[in-house]
Amino acid sequence: MVYDVIVVGVGGMGSAALWQLAQRGKRVLGLERFDIPHAMGSSHGVTRIIRLPYHESPAYVPLLRRAYELWRDLEKASRSELLVLTGSLDASRETESPFQGALQSARLHGIEHQILSGREVNVRFPGYRLPADFAALYQPQGGFIASERAIVSHVNAAQERGAEIHAREPVLQWQAKPGGEGVVVTTDHGRYEAASLILASGAWMGELVPVLKNRALPERQVLAWLQPQQPALFAPDRFPVFNIQVDEGRYYGLPVYEVPGFKFGRYHHLGESGPVDSIRREPDSRDETLLRSFAEKYFPLGSGPTMALRSCFFTNTPDEHFIVDFHPEHPQVILASPCSGHGYKFCSVMGEILADLAIDRRTRHDIGFLGLDRLA
Ligand SMILES: Cc1cc2nc3c(=O)[nH]c(=O)nc-3n(C[C@H](O)[C@H](O)[C@H](O)COP(=O)(O)OP(=O)(O)OC[C@H]3O[C@@H](n4cnc5c(N)ncnc54)[C@H](O)[C@@H]3O)c2cc1C
Numbered sequence: 001m002v003y004d005v006i007v008v009g010v011g012g013m014g015s016a017a018l019w020q021l022a023q024r025g026k027r028v029l030g031l032e033r034f035d036i037p038h039a040m041g042s043s044h045g046v047t048r049i050i051r052l053p054y055h056e057s058p059a060y061v062p063l064l065r066r067a068y069e070l071w072r073d074l075e076k077a078s079r080s081e082l083l084v085l086t087g088s089l090d091a092s093r094e095t096e097s098p099f100q101g102a103l104q105s106a107r108l109h110g111i112e113h114q115i116l117s118g119r120e121v122n123v124r125f126p127g128y129r130l131p132a133d134f135a136a137l138y139q140p141q142g143g144f145i146a147s148e149r150a151i152v153s154h155v156n157a158a159q160e161r162g163a164e165i166h167a168r169e170p171v172l173q174w175q176a177k178p179g180g181e182g183v184v185v186t187t188d189h190g191r192y193e194a195a196s197l198i199l200a201s202g203a204w205m206g207e208l209v210p211v212l213k214n215r216a217l218p219e220r221q222v223l224a225w226l227q228p229q230q231p232a233l234f235a236p237d238r239f240p241v242f243n244i245q246v247d248e249g250r251y252y253g254l255p256v257y258e259v260p261g262f263k264f265g266r267y268h269h270l271g272e273s274g275p276v277d278s279i280r281r282e283p284d285s286r287d288e289t290l291l292r293s294f295a296e297k298y299f300p301l302g303s304g305p306t307m308a309l310r311s312c313f314f315t316n317t318p319d320e321h322f323i324v325d326f327h328p329e330h331p332q333v334i335l336a337s338p339c340s341g342h343g344y345k346f347c348s349v350m351g352e353i354l355a356d357l358a359i360d361r362r363t364r365h366d367i368g369f370l371g372l373d374r375l376a
Pocket of ligand 1 (some may be wrong): 008009013014031033040041042043045171172204222252265313337341343345
């Protein structure tokens with residue numbers, strides 16, 4: 001059988017693309033090397049933050065607005081809770097980001113927000129203990145996505161619309177047919193043909209696309225869940241998700257949800273990058289000590305016994321913006337994924353964009369700033 005589109009990687013981005021393509025009546029095949037879902041890539045650990053006044057760049061805000069709509073659509077289609085609003089806090093010294101970046105995005109795009117001092121944050125949200133002179137931007141639509149459940153929801157919804165999805169079937173290689181028409185994909189089970197190919201293989205992008213090898217670098221991250229001494233202060237209705245820059249680095253965190261423990265991590269954790277299969281996975285006492293010392297200082301009521309530690313991959317580009325583009329030599333091959341540790345919230349809209357590019361070779365969304373050319 002010849003498919004309209006083959007999607008390699010059924011994680012955050014790939015599962016969303018499969019749903020969008022299946023909804024448009026396309027014959028689509030998804031190929032995943034592990035299980036669905038699994039804990040070996042970038043999307044596990046129960047939840048991911050979503051926030052609107054985007055400090056990384058205001059250019060992401062229109063994509064975020066559409067992402068929110070599509071997450072709600074998926075909730076309806078799957079009849080499950082996927083997007084939980086808690087409010088978000090972007091906090092740092094007043095002249096620094098994330099506060100300044102979030103403020104710029106909020107002003108440019110007319111996003112509702114409040115500016116609080118660190119002292120005001122600590123009074124309003126008593127789980128926090130920020131430095132009193134910090135500046136924080138509070139935005140009520142911030143929150144989190146139930147990320148593993150969302151992958152399962154995308155897969156179920158895609159299958160209901162006829163998508164064919166194979167887990168435990170790693171793609172070994174792909175070839176573009178000459179003239180911009182068609183691809184052949186080889187796995188350890190067989191050989192498949194399609195008109196277009198979407199590569200959404202996360203931390204393995206460099207393995208499948210040599211041109212990305214030095215532009216999409218996997219990096220080890222570690223998440224911690226600690227038991228709060230006062231759990232009510234760390235519940236979704238009392239504890240906004242956060243991005244904060246402190247002397248010790250940039251950290252993010254989320255309320256207790258479904259598994260015990262207040263969850264948080266440090267961007268670029270210990271700076272361990274390299275070929276994906278060489279990166280160690282098991283968390284150890286060095287990871288735990290680093291993360292616990294942060295919680296003890298800034299979230300002392302949330303720094304009880306360790307409940308869980310888990311490692312995960314960022315896939316970093318040199319400027320930490322995503323790559324979403326056609327393959328430079330093959331317009332029937334679409335590259336998605338290297339998301340530099342902030343991509344999950346966009347998976348719903350990326351699914352729409354990837355389906356547009358695979359079918360129409362263009363999209364109404366402004367993704368020019370995510371092109372591969374900028375990294376030439
Ligand atoms: C600790 C941590 C915290 C994060 N926090 C946030 C956050 O709060 N908010 C946010 O927006 N983002 C966050 N991110 C980033 C976000 O999770 C990622 O950008 C997103 O999950 C990437 O999705 P993906 O589809 O590219 O990768 P994945 O979901 O990993 O999917 C890639 C898939 O491709 C499969 N694959 C690879 N090679 C092959 C092959 N050869 N054949 C078949 N299948 C293959 C993999 O097995 C995997 O399932 C975080 C990331 C980490 C690691």
